[in-house]
C-alpha cells in the first residue's frame with residue numbers, strides 16, 4: 001500500500017495493469033484482515049489440513065482459507081499440492097476410467113509380450129524388477145527412489161520392445177494416474193494381480 005501511495009496521485013483514477021496470475025498472487029479481496037503466514041512449515045500444514053479435510057478442489061480450498069491466511073505463493077502451492085494429491089488423482093482416475101481388465105491374466109504364448117514388473121526391496125536398497133512371464137527372462141535394476149517411476153519403467157521397457165501386457169502387484173507407485181496414462185500411451189494393458197494369486201515374492 002505504501003508503495004502505491006508513493007506513486008499514485010490523489011483524486012485521479014488510475015488503472016493498474018496486471019496478469020491474472022499477478023492478480024491472484026499479489027492482491028487479495030477480503031473483508032477481514034488475513035494473517036500473514038511467512039513460515040514455510042506453517043504454510044505446508046495449512047495446505048495439508050485444508051485440502052485433506054475433504055479433498056475438495058482448488059477454488060474451494062482457496063475460498064476456505066483466504067480470508068484467514070495469506071502468503072504470496074499460496075495459490076501456486078495449493079495448485080501443486082492438489083495436483084500431486086494421490087487420493088484426488090485416484091478419484092479423478094476412477095471417474096474417467098481407463099479400462100483395466102479385471103480377472104484372469106491371459107497366458108502368454110510368446111516371449112516378450114507379457115511381463116511382470118515389481119519393486120523389490122533388499123535391506124536399504126530398492127530395485128525395479130521386470131520378468132518375462134513366458135521365458136522368465138529377468139531384468140533387474142537398482143533405483144535410488146520411487147520418484148518418477150514412469151521414467152524408470154520406460155528405461156527398463158527398452159529390454160522388452162514388444163510388450164503388450166504388464167502385470168503388477170499393488171505397488172502404489174504403479175497405481176498413479178501418471179503411470180496408467182503412460183501405459184495407455186504405449187498401448188500396454190495393465191493387469192493388477194490379485195494378491196492371493198501372487199506367486200512372486
Ligand SMILES: [Zn+2]
Pocket residue numbers: 051052055056082085086087088089
Ligand atoms: Zn486430494
